[in-house]
Amino acid sequence: MTNDPHKKHEPPHTGPLTAESQAxxxxxxxxxxxxxxxxxxxxxxxxxxxHAAAVRATAVQQFPFAVVLGCMDSRVAPEIIFDAGIGDIFSVRVAGNYASPGALGSLEFATLVAGAKIILVLGHSGCGAVAGAVQGGAEGNLGKLLEHIAPAIDAVEDFTGNRDASNPIFTHAVARENVKMTIDQIMTESPAIAAAVREGRIGIAGAMHDVSSGAVNFFDRR
Ligand SMILES: [Zn+2]
Known part of the structure; x- marks a missing residue:
């Protein structure tokens, strides 16, 4: 993925892809x-x-171009923030956008079976799940979920401010690290996806969504 993606998006598509255009x-x-x-x-x-035309066009088959592993946060709806339509994006969402076994299987289906070309792991500012992991102490199934994010806390090194949930700059840094670690995890725990990325058949990237502006900052493209 060495080409500048900014230069390769014209003209924008306004309807669902076909098998040929996806391929x-x-x-x-x-x-x-x-x-x-x-x-x-x-x-x-x-x-x-x-949207009605898109429903008709995708009634029998779908050929999405991307799969987004994102947080369930109500402000981070992929189809909206990426100005996409019906049939465009597989959306895998769980609090803290971590790669659960179900998410990994979903990513494999989206790319290796259904032909999506890019995996995007999408974190965001003001993430309650990340703040909860930093704060600690959650019980039950929520506590189990947050344990998956906890490794990203220690991975934030050389941070001079308060390392607690009251500091949005720290939780943002943890959320960003969580995205990078999730990409590493996908590449480690899904040999099939890792092989497809190495061979250039699909791409994988990370991003952080700023809920105060709507802007997405992309990084860690592979
Ligand atoms: Zn979140």
């Missing part, structure tokens, strides 16, 4: 569509979409 799409182009879609969202120039 000929490169991982860099797919990432570029996410970049361009978020740019349109932030600039308030989202595309006009005929």
């Amino acid at each position: 000929t799409l490169s991982p860099s182009e797919a990432l570029g569509w996410l970049v361009a879609g978020n740019d349109r969202f932030v600039r308030e120039i989202t595309l006009d979409r005929d």
Whole structure:
């Protein structure tokens, strides 16, 4: 994924992909569509979409270009913040966007079976799950969930401010580290995805969504 995705997103598509257009799409182009879609969202120039037509076009088959592993947070809806439509994005969402076994299987289906070209692990500012992991002390199933995010806390090194949940700069750093570690985990625990990334058949990238602006900052492209 060496090409600049910003240069490869024209013209924007306004309807679902076909088998052919999905097959000929490169991982860099797919990432570029996410970049361009978020740019349109932030600039308030989202595309006009005929959702009813998209429903008809995808009634029998779907050919999404991306799969997003994101947080369940109500402000981080992938189809909206990436200005995408019905049939465009597989959306895997769980608090703290960690790669549970179910999420890993979903990512494998989305890319290796259904043909999506890019995996995006999407964290966000103001993440309650990350803040909860930093704070600690949660019980029950929520406590078990937050244990999956906890390793990202120690992974934030050289941080000089308060390392607690009251510091949004620290929780943001943990959320970003959680994204990077989740990508590493996907590459380790899914040999099939790792092979597809190495061979250039699919791409994987991380991103942080700023809930105060709607802007997505992309990083860790592979
Ligand atoms: Zn969250």
